[in-house]
Amino acid sequence: DQQVKQNSPSLSVQEGRISILNCDYTNSMFDYFLWYKKYPAEGPTFLISISSIKDKNEDGRFTVFLNKSAKHLSLHIVPSQPGDSAVYFCAASENSGTYKYIFGTGTRLKVLA
């Protein structure tokens, strides 16, 4: 049972435009969410986080939105740059135990120059 889902395996966006990556989850106990970026042959790199007490968090070109009632979060990248081309994973954890993160299946973003 996939608790964290990214339904779009891939996304192509023109340079300078907005990239929107979506993530849905099923576990209502999740209270902390992360987005990771992954290049080939490298480990995932932390991008941005949001806790369930917020509905938005912004860091430079990256903004994460959380809709708890819909169990949905999204990552907005504005403006998109060719260097943003990578696989993006959303991950979620509960406020208990070891705080292990459950990962989504990833979305491959390609930013076209």
Place this chain on the structure above:
Amino acid sequence: AAGVIQSPRHLIKEKRETATLKCYPIPRHDTVYWYQQGPGQDPQFLISFYEKMQSDKGSIPDRFSAQQFSDYHSELNMSSLELGDSALYFCASSRTEDRVVGGYTFGSGTRLTVV
């Protein structure tokens, strides 16, 4: 800044052989996690250690075992290797108090190929 170090970067083993993957967490991080990422799949949680004690267990086969040593480095031991064990194995470390800051830091991974 120091990162999570994993060794080796690449490993090729034959079926039924044994493999040992090593992870050196960031200093002062109290938790180590192991993840397995198969081709085209999301990282799957295997096991974690908090202060050298196993703290959580995910979908880790019985053929695999792991431990964390007194210097906080961790090793993932995999025996009777199967072709399906071919994957990227990531180690991550974190400090519990930093959870609300930024999750955890991943190493670059070990690519295991079983032939």
